[in-house]
Amino acid sequence: MSARPARRRQPTEVRRAMVLEAVPALVSERGVRGTGIRDIAAAAGVSVGTLTYHFSGVREILAESLAVQLAAYYDPLRERAAALAPRDGLDLLLAASLDEETRPHWRLWFECWQDGVWDDERSQHERYTGWHAVLRDLVLAGVADGSLRCADPDGTAARLVALVDGLALQRLRGVPPMSSEQAVAHVRTALADWTGSSHPTGE
């Protein structure tokens, strides 16, 4: 509508943040491959030159975007989980990983990983071993306080991570269709089977 939004100057950090905000929706819609620097520029309301001024290139934009996105979602979640009893924290984390709103996260995640957006393994390692460690620690804590029973906490955590990944992937794929509720139910069933925990919400 506006003829020209006029050139608004922003400090680098602000502009970077504004751009990064625009990316996930784009990637969620068109995929990493289909998201060019010109698309990002249009979505962010700036010129391509502005993007390469504030970022080293498309790769950095995507990588940063993903990192920001993941941190924004998981960090508060982890804190909320830490405030709960181990069994409840575990349930919260697993259920939240598969709820309706996480779709863009998973899409971004799988696509970035596949495209090798990260040259270094830092982020990947961080995300995965971090995620795995959080689950394992919660299982251990649950075992310690007697709310969970589990012979092999490390293996259990690995299976939970894989199950969540697989369910998320299937939901992303869309065939066969699986609702968020179904996915969460699946992971809760597995958790119950593996740790003797009954569903906290089912009480």
Added chain:
Amino acid sequence: MSARPARRRQPTEVRRAMVLEAVPALVSERGVRGTGIRDIAAAAGVSVGTLTYHFSGVREILAESLAVQLAAYYDPLRERAAALAPRDGLDLLLAASLDEETRPHWRLWFECWQDGVWDDERSQHERYTGWHAVLRDLVLAGVADGSLRCADPDGTAARLVALVDGLALQRLRGVPPMSSEQAVAHVRTALADWTGSSHPTGE
């Protein structure tokens, strides 16, 4: 006269098959994104024109190739499984899905899916509902013959599919590292927990 003998003329179906044979090795090495029509032409020993003559485009080549590849792997496997007792057939299928040699399959599979190589959902649907149905039927058969105990065969099958997907994905990703043996052990543990089956090989 010419030093280079003209290429042999082949009926379409023959030529198509010859081309499709050359693709998986290529994709396994360079990925779907890195495999161009020129690469395929060179690997198949034909010209690019020949490819677009026999196929509608690069997408069709990749899609067909994947379908052929998967069928070549899973069809005999299914038959072997069908010849066994349900519990053993189930174990065979799950273990085979994660053994060392399946890496190229998984790579091809994830990449093609991600890149949206299939416009129609036919292949995907076929693969996934087929795969899911096979597992479910085996679980049902095992319950029927008393070798397995399972309240929800459909849900169990869904969880097994997801777990296998997740484990394969993690193996592909490489962080944290997971051996084929570990992956198989994980899925066998889950199977035992969910169906009361003990590992056939562990007897």
Added chain:
Amino acid sequence: MSARPARRRQPTEVRRAMVLEAVPALVSERGVRGTGIRDIAAAAGVSVGTLTYHFSGVREILAESLAVQLAAYYDPLRERAAALAPRDGLDLLLAASLDEETRPHWRLWFECWQDGVWDDERSQHERYTGWHAVLRDLVLAGVADGSLRCADPDGTAARLVALVDGLALQRLRGVPPMSSEQAVAHVRTALADWTGSSHPTGE
């Protein structure tokens, strides 16, 4: 005038030659820096894609063009010189290096050298040590047959090369203006002073 020249197919070597022919005029007019792949495409009457199909990139086009150009000019010249008496051959070579038509050659040469169009030193080395050797051999031959007197043939050749380069550069630069005739006269004067030879044409 023609709406579209229609797409004419040419064997690679033919097309390459056609493209290479178009380059020197372009570079002579706009310089290496100002000559983009689009300019070359337009001048050669093909699309940019055609250029990158037949060449690995802009660098190769420029490098090849220069090599072809230099060879086309100097090779016959060398042969003609070889057929003459040493003193006359030397004179022919020096005079021809500075005649009117060599301007594009020099332009191409200086610009390509400066822009580092050649990564390898092959071409440079070939051109310069070859050129230097030819002159030196002629001086030596002239000394041998008594038509030239020269204590240091190698040094004399080096000075002649430098003088020709410097004169060509000045003509290219345009300030102060120097005609081809003046340049040739200068190099003949130097030759006479350094070898005791009088001008063959001046007799």
Added chain:
Amino acid sequence: MSARPARRRQPTEVRRAMVLEAVPALVSERGVRGTGIRDIAAAAGVSVGTLTYHFSGVREILAESLAVQLAAYYDPLRERAAALAPRDGLDLLLAASLDEETRPHWRLWFECWQDGVWDDERSQHERYTGWHAVLRDLVLAGVADGSLRCADPDGTAARLVALVDGLALQRLRGVPPMSSEQAVAHVRTALADWTGSSHPTGE
């Protein structure tokens, strides 16, 4: 308040001079082509905006820088030469043109000329006709005082200029390699041959 102290305000002429000082080192290292306005800004410790405020553009910066640079080198040299006997002054000038430290000068010079950094011919004309005139005047003075013998002072000066240019070019090019000493020896040999002067240092 701010940690980073605001840049000192400077009168235009002061700021211009400060910037121009930073350029030659940059160009000597990265070449004219590789020197962008951002590089200059960084090297001079100012922002890009400051550069375009004080200069009309990058061309002007390079052109000015070259002019300053050349003047700084040659003006004192000319004065020193003027204080000597003509023959010795001539020798000083020629030898100094080719000594080891002049490499950056020549590089700057050739690159700027090639890139057409100067739109006007002012600087070029100044440099070249000035240089030529200085040499010619020294030859004339040498002839007048009997220390040199030369029938055509103007032509001799032209040849000396060309020879120096050619030798400098070859040294810059690096193939075949030529030391500063060799280059100076060549020009002295030529000088001796053309003016009957023996080397002042050889006495």
Added chain:
DNA sequence: TATGAATGAGAGTTCATTCAT
């Protein structure tokens, strides 16, 4: 049926210049 030269849109990146602050 087979070829491979030709195409051109689109990719990411560079960079001198502009101009609001």
Added chain:
DNA sequence: AATGAATGAACTCTCATTCAT
């Protein structure tokens, strides 16, 4: 006087597709 964010045209190169042969 000084800044640095913003611009957009121009660059080279990629590549699936087209089509004359």
